[in-house]
Amino acid sequence: MTTVGMDSIIVRKENHLETPLDDEVILMHAESGEIYGLADTARDIWVALREPISFGALLDRLVEAFDVTREVCGAEVGDFLARLERAGMIEIRPRAPSAP
Amino acid sequence: MIGYRIGGLHVWSEFEFPNLAPIEKTVREPADVVVRFCDEVGAPRDPRFQNALIAAGEEDFLFRPGPCLSFRIQAGRDIAIARGPGATDDEVRVYLTGSVWGALCHQRRLVPLHCSAVACKGRTFGFAGPSGAGKSTLAAALARRGHAHVCDDVCVFDAADGAPRVNPMPKDLKLWRDAAEALGYARGPRVLGDLEKYYVPLPTPAADGPFEMAALYLLSDAGAAPAIARVQGGARLRDLLASIYRSEWLNLIRPPAEVFVQVAALARRLKIFRFSRPRTMARFEEGLALLEAHMAEVAEGGEGS
Structure with missing residues (x-):
C-alpha cells in the first residue's frame, strides 16, 4: 500500500465500469469482476476523483463541504483511498515532479 | 421438425x-x-x-x-x-x-433468472435463491392459496426495454416429498437422481407470456420472525447477478462489461426485496401471509417499502 502524503496525486484507473444505481455509484473491476457500491461520502469522494487531484486539495474540498475537522477527514479519507487502491480502482502517485 | x-x-x-x-x-x-x-x-x-x-x-x-x-x-x-x-x-x-x-x-444476450414465479392481481412475482432456498415450495404454497403458478426454477427476461417482462421456461414443478405432502399435492413420478424429490402436476398458466415482473424476492433464512426489506444500490446489482441462472458460465460466454451494463439497467427497472423467514413448517404460514400482503400492495402500485 502506498503511503498517502498531502502532495500525493490520486488518479482513477481506467480498468473499471461505472453506473449509477439508486443513490449509489456502482463500480465493477473489469478484470476481477468484483462489484463495489459507493454511497454517501464515498460516492462524493469518487466524484471528486474524476480528474487527478492531490490528497491535500481533496481534503480541502471535503472539509469545506462537510462538517468535519481536517484531522478526522484526513484519517478517514486516507483509509478509504487505501481500500480503493487495494481494489485496484485508483493509483496513488508520489508528488508530481516540479517543472524545471 | x-x-x-x-x-x-x-x-x-x-x-x-x-x-x-x-x-x-x-x-x-x-x-x-x-x-x-x-x-x-x-x-x-x-x-x-x-x-x-x-x-x-x-x-x-x-x-x-x-x-x-x-x-x-x-x-x-x-x-x-x-x-x-x-x-x-x-x-x-x-x-x-x-x-x-x-x-x-x-x-443470445438474454438474461435467464433462477427463480420460481406466481401471479398476484395480474402481475408476476419471482422468488430467487440458490438451490435448496425454498423457491419451489414457496411458489407451490402460493399456488395452493389461489395464485396462478407461472414457472418453476427458471424464467427468461425478454430483451425489450421498459417494464421488465419474463417468459417462463416449461419446467415441471419439483417438490420434496415432505413439502408435497404438507401442501396436499399429489405426487407424480420421482425426479431422476433425487431420491425424495417428485414431479408435481400443476395447471399451466392460461397465457404464454411474457409476463411483467412486478418484483423479485430473494429468499433467505432467518431465525426470528419473517421480514421483507427493500434491496438497494450495489446489493441490488450483486443479488441480481447472483440470481442469474447458470451464472457460473456467464463470464465464459459473454464479456463481463456487457453483462454489467445490461444487468445494471435491468436492476434499475426491477423492484427487489429480501424475504427472510424461519424455515420451520410451524411458522411457514406466518411468512406466507406477510408475503401475500406485500405482493398485493406492490401489485396495486405501492412501493412495498
Missing part, C-alpha cells in the same frame, strides 16, 4: 417434448433456435475454458452431462444433441430446458 415456443423463442426441434404443445403449422415465422440430433457433436476450437463437463469457445459451448449425452450450443441458435442408448428422453428434456437453455440464453 416440430415447432414449439420455449422461453419466448420460436424453436424447431427434432426432439419431441412430451410436455409441450406444438405450435400450429400455420406459423411460418423463421425459427430462433433449431434443436437437432447428430452422431457426434464435436467440440469448440480453441476453448477459453474446458473441463470434464463443459468447453467454452467463441459463440460455441459444449455441455457433456454424462458419458452418453452431449449438447453443443452455437451462435445462440443451433443446439446439436448426440445421445447414446443410455440417455433417456427425460434426461434430454430436462437438460434442454435447463442448463442447455441457460447457455443458449447467455449466447
